[in-house]
Amino acid sequence: MHRPKYFTPNEVSLHNTIGDIWVSFLGKVYDLTPLVNEYKGDVLLKPIIECAGKDISHWFDPRTKDIRTHVDPLSGCIKYYTARGRFVHVPPPCPSTDWANDFGTPWWRDNCYEVGMLSAKTRWIRIINTLTSQEQCLEVCSEETLNEILQRYLYYNSNAAGYTWKHNRISLDMSKTLSENGIPDEDEDLYSSRIDRDLFSQSICLYFNDDLTEM
Structure with missing residues (x-):
């Protein structure tokens, strides 16, 4: 569908x-x-x-x-x-x-x-390329799957599909949303605690795959 x-x-x-x-x-x-x-x-x-x-x-x-x-x-x-x-x-x-x-x-x-x-609710995430140490903050839709978020990130890294996406060292299911992958939306908690969201947004680490033939 x-x-x-x-x-x-x-x-x-x-x-x-x-x-x-x-x-x-x-x-x-x-x-x-x-x-x-x-x-x-x-x-x-x-x-x-x-x-x-x-x-x-x-x-x-x-x-x-x-x-x-x-x-x-x-x-x-x-x-x-x-x-x-x-x-x-x-x-x-x-x-x-x-x-x-x-x-x-x-x-x-x-x-x-x-x-x-x-989007009924947007989220900010920090994507870290462990190969280059570059970081990029993205505003994404909470309804989007990781594959759809990847499409947004291609603007910054055209080889994004050649990386393994992980959160807390656990590989993410690219067909699921952030929440479905166990990455909570902490905006309300950060707001109530008066913590700067830009400094403490959830992060996703990208690990380079040696074999890019499947891209």
């Missing part, structure tokens, strides 16, 4: 320009760049552009997965609640002849924009 790709909030926040707009909501990450290109110049893009790179879960009802609604005080009718102003695919508050409603599925329900999942 295909595993979804997980992103950290920081990764989402980097996509914050008109030419590259990502948002997250209700635990998923969406690339809205095609939508912005399709409606280029439309004033209804403004709320989306203002929230580029941010989480907009507060726009939605977690139960219905739809835009939040409220009772209009003037008409007494239930209408979409858009605090930042009406945006693309949201109908006007009153009947209108100039609103095209033939767009199909509204963007917040269209899976074509979905690129992955937003």
